[in-house]
Structures are given as structure tokens and as C-alpha cells.
Amino acid sequence: MKKLVVALGFVTLQFLGFSQNGLEKIIVEKYYVSTSADSIGSIGILPVGSTTYRVYVDMLPGYRFQALYGNSDHALKINTSTAFFNNEDRGATTANAIANTKLKTNTVALDSWFSVGASAAGQFGVLKSEDNGAANLLTLNSLLKNNAAAMGIPLTTQDGNQAGSPEAVTFVGIDPTGGIFDASSLQGNAFQTKDGAISALSGAVGPTAENRILIGQFTTNGVFTFELNIQIGTPTPGVSEKYVASNPLTGEITIPSLTLTGNNPPVVEITSPSNDAKLKSGIPTTITANATDTDGTISQVEFFEDGKSLGVDNSSPFSIAYTPTDGNHKITALATDNKSAQTTSSVIHIVASNNIPPVVSITVPAIAHLGNVTFNATASDADGTIKEVAFYLDSVFIGKDSIAPYSYDWNAVLGKHTVYAVAKDDKGEKANSTKETIEVVTNISPVVNIINPTNNDTQIVTGSSLLILATATDADGTIQKVEFFVDGKSVGIDTITPYSANYTAIAGAHFITVVATDNQKTSTTSSTVNITVKDNQLPIVSLTNYQLSYFKEDVVKITANAYDSDGSISDVEFFIDSLSIGIDQTSPYSMEWIAKAGTHHLKAVAKDNNGAKNNSSIKTIDVKNFTAGLEAIYTENNIRVFPNPAKDKISFHSTNGVIQSYSITDQLGRILVSTKVKENKNEFTETVNIEGFQAGVYLLTFEMENKTITQKFIVE
Numbered sequence: 001m002k003k004l005v006v007a008l009g010f011v012t013l014q015f016l017g018f019s020q021n022g023l024e025k026i027i028v029e030k031y032y033v034s035t036s037a038d039s040i041g042s043i044g045i046l047p048v049g050s051t052t053y054r055v056y057v058d059m060l061p062g063y064r065f066q067a068l069y070g071n072s073d074h075a076l077k078i079n080t081s082t083a084f085f086n087n088e089d090r091g092a093t094t095a096n097a098i099a100n101t102k103l104k105t106n107t108v109a110l111d112s113w114f115s116v117g118a119s120a121a122g123q124f125g126v127l128k129s130e131d132n133g134a135a136n137l138l139t140l141n142s143l144l145k146n147n148a149a150a151m152g153i154p155l156t157t158q159d160g161n162q163a164g165s166p167e168a169v170t171f172v173g174i175d176p177t178g179g180i181f182d183a184s185s186l187q188g189n190a191f192q193t194k195d196g197a198i199s200a201l202s203g204a205v206g207p208t209a210e211n212r213i214l215i216g217q218f219t220t221n222g223v224f225t226f227e228l229n230i231q232i233g234t235p236t237p238g239v240s241e242k243y244v245a246s247n248p249l250t251g252e253i254t255i256p257s258l259t260l261t262g263n264n265p266p267v268v269e270i271t272s273p274s275n276d277a278k279l280k281s282g283i284p285t286t287i288t289a290n291a292t293d294t295d296g297t298i299s300q301v302e303f304f305e306d307g308k309s310l311g312v313d314n315s316s317p318f319s320i321a322y323t324p325t326d327g328n329h330k331i332t333a334l335a336t337d338n339k340s341a342q343t344t345s346s347v348i349h350i351v352a353s354n355n356i357p358p359v360v361s362i363t364v365p366a367i368a369h370l371g372n373v374t375f376n377a378t379a380s381d382a383d384g385t386i387k388e389v390a391f392y393l394d395s396v397f398i399g400k401d402s403i404a405p406y407s408y409d410w411n412a413v414l415g416k417h418t419v420y421a422v423a424k425d426d427k428g429e430k431a432n433s434t435k436e437t438i439e440v441v442t443n444i445s446p447v448v449n450i451i452n453p454t455n456n457d458t459q460i461v462t463g464s465s466l467l468i469l470a471t472a473t474d475a476d477g478t479i480q481k482v483e484f485f486v487d488g489k490s491v492g493i494d495t496i497t498p499y500s501a502n503y504t505a506i507a508g509a510h511f512i513t514v515v516a517t518d519n520q521k522t523s524t525t526s527s528t529v530n531i532t533v534k535d536n537q538l539p540i541v542s543l544t545n546y547q548l549s550y551f552k553e554d555v556v557k558i559t560a561n562a563y564d565s566d567g568s569i570s571d572v573e574f575f576i577d578s579l580s581i582g583i584d585q586t587s588p589y590s591m592e593w594i595a596k597a598g599t600h601h602l603k604a605v606a607k608d609n610n611g612a613k614n615n616s617s618i619k620t621i622d623v624k625n626f627t628a629g630l631e632a633i634y635t636e637n638n639i640r641v642f643p644n645p646a647k648d649k650i651s652f653h654s655t656n657g658v659i660q661s662y663s664i665t666d667q668l669g670r671i672l673v674s675t676k677v678k679e680n681k682n683e684f685t686e687t688v689n690i691e692g693f694q695a696g697v698y699l700l701t702f703e704m705e706n707k708t709i710t711q712k713f714i715v716e
Contacts, residue, residue: 084185189222362421370442479519652700
């Protein structure tokens with residue numbers, strides 16, 4: 001019994017090497033290409049187009065084949081991109097185990113196996129070109145009749161079998177019966193060993209003077225590749241030569257043909273005419289084909305009508321002139337690549353007659369619902385006009401249309417139905433469209449859910465803009481619209497996902513629902529979401545850093561604290577005399593103002609995240625015009641500074657409060673005078689020498705028991 005599963009796909013290849021010691025080359029013969037008849041008659045899975053390859057070791061006279069092997073340095077690999085064919089009736093792991101009388105039975109002759117010369121019991125395998133054609137073993141049944149030029153000599157002429165006594169196969173370290181070359185098809189696609197051999201213990205010589213030994217036959221519809229390691233005996237007794245696929249070690253030899261990298265077959269399809277085309281007999285037309293090769297080039301494309309060659313085109317775009325005759329015909333194209341691999345296109349069926357029949361197609365929805373359903377058809381006539389298009393439901397005529405575009409409105413009935421159209425031309429010729437299936441079902445209602453807000457939400461405040469979000473789907477159609485309701489009153493409609501509407505919140509308890517409507521006008525109402533809208537608490541704001549008096553052109557920094565108990569502060573706006581001087585959106589909130597002489601009213605206004613506003617208390621400040629040449633400036637503590645402006649001396653007199661120290665600083669903040677007062681009394685007078693002070697504005701600062709007083713004076 002045998003199992004073999006490997007997929008191959010190659011053209012008949014002969015890898016020419018060069019004479020090097022005893023091994024000349026490895027020869028790969030394209031033995032046969034399977035047809036649909038072979039596939040049907042096979043015992044085992046034989047894909048149409050599978051190629052049978054025979055692999056030969058070509059040696060100089062006097063040399064003997066000893067082994068096909070793999071070891072730890074050189075793996076033996078036999079692979080395919082799909083799977084190997086194994087005949088499941090009388091196939092075997094080695095050719096010697098197949099009775100030659102059974103090669104006429106189904107597709108046993110295409111089985112995959114190993115050999116050291118044999119093609120069957122009592123038969124040597126030889127190249128078909130070396131076979132004299134006598135005693136053909138494969139011609140009694142209806143199979144193996146393919147005579148395509150791509151595989152060379154047909155098996156019906158020379159089958160590559162020659163009577164004799166080939167050596168038996170000995171497996172060393174390998175159990176092929178448990179692998180891919182056994183009794184079941186499609187069990188694998190890669191044979192590999194690093195510790196085993198397929199051997200001829202006595203050494204095998206070829207049956208002809210060419211001294212070629214068949215070492216295996218492999219059938220696949222994939223890309224066939226291998227890496228072979230061969231040992232042969234020399235004419236000198238006890239001396240052998242080893243040939244490896246790559247990386248030879250000391251005493252080993254390599255030649256290119258020990259490696260087969262594969263050839264992808266070309267791809268070809270007929271592009272014109274189309275399948276089932278209706279042509280007018282006697283009118284010349286053109287057959288065109290598209291052919292490509294992923295690992296090479298296209299050598300030629302040959303065109304056939306009913307198996308008879310119409311001609312060859314050697315250059316792209318591939319085409320040939322063709323004049324059809326009355327009747328039904330099969331058109332094919334055969335592409336050949338630069339390595340002689342061939343592929344036949346799919347069959348294109350055409351009908352030729354004096355009157356070209358019309359062409360018609362119908363468009364029918366796969367799923368429909370109760371109600372009106374429209375069937376649409378297109379029809380044309382290459383040599384005339386369309387008289388009418390008739391519509392059939394479940395093979396019963398239901399109506400017709402004589403004006404393009406052709407259509408019929410049907411009142412749908414539940415269940416599955418077949419629909420087709422029949423076009424009739426002006427000469428009475430008819431043609432049918434393909435039959436299409438329509439299933440009429442009851443409509444599935446849409447599904448809708450509210451995802452925002454959540455049920456029982458109590459964090460919404462009066463006046464805020466609430467975004468209501470919903471999801472809606474329809475299993476057998478589309479969503480046409482989603483409408484939003486608050487307390488049963490519509491607040492918006494959306495037709496595009498994500499579905500949403502905005503609602504300006506009003507204090508109190510409310511319920512929200514959403515209604516989704518599908519393309520069949522079926523509506524679904526969501527579950528109810530309840531919310532409670534609470535009154536918005538006003539923000540709190542207060543001014544925090546200001547003095548009661550300033551001088552003209554002082555840079556006054558005004559600051560404020562603001563917070564919101566049920567939300568957040570959006571911004572704080574500052575006002576002087578009811579005129580805005582700026583807005584700050586980031587805490588700590590502040591704004592600067594260039595002081596102007598006079599009495600001013602200061603306030604801050606805070607706005608929360610819901611737009612609610614609240615004012616701080618109003619503060620009054622006084623800005624003095626110190627450039628007016630005043631003799632003295634009095635503070636609330638009755639500290640008199642004089643003269644002002646001053647030249648070389650400045651004096652001050654205090655009548656209310658103990659001055660502990662005083663200092664004079666310039667506009668850059670540098671301390672020019674700093675003095676501690678030794679006398680602790682409520683009335684105090686002091687004069688300070690300011691000779692050498694540059695003209696400008698200076699600050700006189702008094703440190704008292706519980707406060708600091710600062711006055712400005714001018715030096716002329």
C-alpha cells in the first residue's frame with residue numbers, strides 16, 4: 001500500500017548538466033498531462049491538468065547507480081506546491097510492486113513511486129524518445145489519450161516501458177509506507193530525509209547504451225521541485241562517487257541539475273468573445289486572449305475551435321481573426337511559456353447563426369420584504385432591436401415590458417422564488433437570462449439604545465446643553481432616521497450615525513426616549529432614560545489683592561478668587577468703572593491695569609461651566625496724580641512727606657502710630673536707604689539726605705507695628 005500527497009506543477013524539463021566524472025546530468029521528463037476523462041476514471045484524487053514527471057540519473061557507460069540519499073549535511077527533498085497523486089487501487093511505493101498487466105487499469109500508470117530502474121514489474125522505465133513503440137502497455141482503456149504537444153510523444157504512441165529485469169528497491173532508514181507515497185491521495189506535499197536512502201544494493205545500470213536509470217515517477221498539479229543527492233559506483237570495484245545538491249564537502253561533487261527549482265505554468269484566459277456569446281455566422285470577428293507567466297515569458301498562444309487549431313500568435317496582445325460558422329462551438333487558447341510549460345484556457349462557448357439572438361440579464365434583490373418589489377432587466381440585440389422583455393416568477397409568466405429600461409413591479413409574496421427574463425428580438429429570436437433567487441421575508445425591526453445620558457442621572461444642571469446620543473442598527477436593511485424625545489416632545493431628528501440631538505436642560509424630572517425608523521418604515525422605541533435637572537448654583541467670586549490708593553500710571557495687578565459648588569469656573573472678567581479690562585480663564589485669576597488719576601470702582605465677574613455669572617462686591621480705589629507738584633502727601637496714618645517734588649532732602653512727619661523702620665528704593669527695586677527708628681513714639685519727624693539721587697520716582701516705605709505704608713516721591 002502507498003500514501004503520497006505532494007502537489008506539483010511543471011513543464012517537461014530536461015536539466016542539461018556537464019560531463020563530470022560518472023554522473024552526466026539529471027533528466028526530468030514530462031511524461032503525461034491528465035485530462036478530465038483521466039480525472040473521472042481515476043481511483044484516487046487526480047486533478048485535471050496534473051503532470052506526471054519521470055526523473056532519470058544519466059551516467060557514463062560502466063557506472064552503476066547505488067543510492068538516492070539524504071544525510072545530516074545534505075537533505076534529500078522532493079516537494080510539490082499542492083499534493084502528489086497516489087492511485088488507490090493498485091498503486092505502490094515502488095514501481096517493482098506494480099504488475100505490468102495492470103498498467104491498463106484506470107490511471108495506475110500515473111501512480112507516484114520510487115525506483116532504481118523499473119517502471120513496473122518486469123519493465124524498465126525509459127525516455128519516451130528511446131522507446132521503440134513495441135508492446136505498448138497503456139492503450140486498451142479509454143484513458144491516457146492526451147496527445148497535447150506540450151508533453152511530447154503521446155503515451156498511445158510510445159509509453160516509455162521496456163521489458164527487462166530491473167533491480168529491486170531497498171529502503172535504508174526510511175519507511176515510505178507511512179509517508180506521502182502510499183495508498184491514499186492528498187496526504188502531503190513534501191518528502192524529506194536526512195538519514196535514509198533509496199538504494200540498489202547490487203548497483204543498477206540502464207537498459208540502453210545511454211545508461212539512464214529511472215529513480216522515480218511523481219504526479220501533481222503543482223510546482224515540482226527537488227534537491228537530490230546521488231551515489232554511483234565507478235568502473236573501479238569498491239570506489240564510489242557522491243554528488244550533492246549543494247555545499248559539497250571534501251570528496252563530494254555538485255552539478256546544477258541535482259536541483260530543480262520549478263517553473264510556474266503560464267496563465268491564460270480568453271477575453272473576447274465572452275462565454276455564451278451570440279455571433280453572426282459568416283461575419284469576421286477577432287478572438288483575443290490574455291496570457292501571463294509569473295517566472296518567465298509567453299512564447300506563443302494557439303487558438304482552437306472545437307479542438308481544431310485556428311492559428312498561433314507569438315506576441316502580445318494575443319489574438320486571431322475568426323469567421324464563425326452556424327452552430328455551437330467551443331473556443332480555447334493554449335499558452336506556452338519560455339520553458340515549454342503549457343496551460344489551456346477555460347472553454348468559451350459561442351453560438352453562431354444568421355440572426356444573432358438577443359442578450360438579456362435581470363437584476364433581482366436577494367432579500368426583499370412584503371410590498372412592492374421591482375425587477376429590472378437589460379436587453380440588447382447585436383443585429384436588430386428588442387421587441388419585448390417578459391418576466392417569469394417560479395416559471396410562470398407575470399408580465400412584460402416593451403420599452404427600455406425594462407422592468408416589472410411585483411407585489412411580493414413570502415417565501416423563496418426564482419425570477420428570470422426572456423428577451424425577444426425583431427426577428428422573433430428569444431433568449432433567457434439566468435435564473436435569480438429572491439427571498440421575501442417579514443421585516444426585522446430596528447434596534448435602538450440611548451447611550452448618553454445614563455438612566456437616573458442627577459448631575460445635569462439648568463441651562464446646560466445636554467447631548468443625547470443613541471445607537472441604532474437594522475439587521476435586514478438600513479436606518480432611515482432617529483428621532484429624540486424629552487417628556488414625549490421631539491427635540492431633534494438625525495439621519496447619520498452617530499445619532500445625536502442637543503437639549504437645553506430645564507429644572508425638574510424628565511424622561512427621554514429615542515425612536516429609530518428603518519427603510520421599511522418600521523419603527524422601534526428605545527427604553528426610557530430618566531434624568532433630574534437641578535438648579536445651577538451661581539459661582540462665588542471675590543477680589544483678593546488691591547490697595548485703596550495708587551498713583552497715576554501705576555501697574556495695578558488685580559487678583560480674584562472664584563469657585564463653583566456644582567461645576568467649574570469658565571472664566572473671570574475684570575471691570576474698572578463698568579468697563580471690561582480683560583478676561584482670565586485660568587486660576588489664579590488676575591488682570592493688570594495702568595492706573596488713571598481719579599476715583600474708580602473695581603469688580604470681578606465669574607462665569608461657570610453652565611454660563612451662569614455672579615459679581616464680586618465693588619471696591620473703590622483712589623489714584624493720585626503725583627506729578628501735580630503737591631507740597632506733601634498724607635496717608636490714612638497722618639504721615640506727611642515733604643517737600644514733594646524734592647531736590648537734596650526729603651522729610652516726613654508722623655502723628656499717629658509708631659514707625660519702627662523706613663527705607664527708600666528706586667524703580668528697579670534697589671534699596672538706597674534703610675534705617676531702624678530708635679525712638680518709639682507716636683509723633684516722629686525725620687529728614688533724609690538724598691543728594692546724588694537721579695531725577696525720578698522713588699518709594700518711601702514705613703514699617704509700623706501692624707502694617708506697611710508706602711509713599712511715592714519725586715526727585716527733580
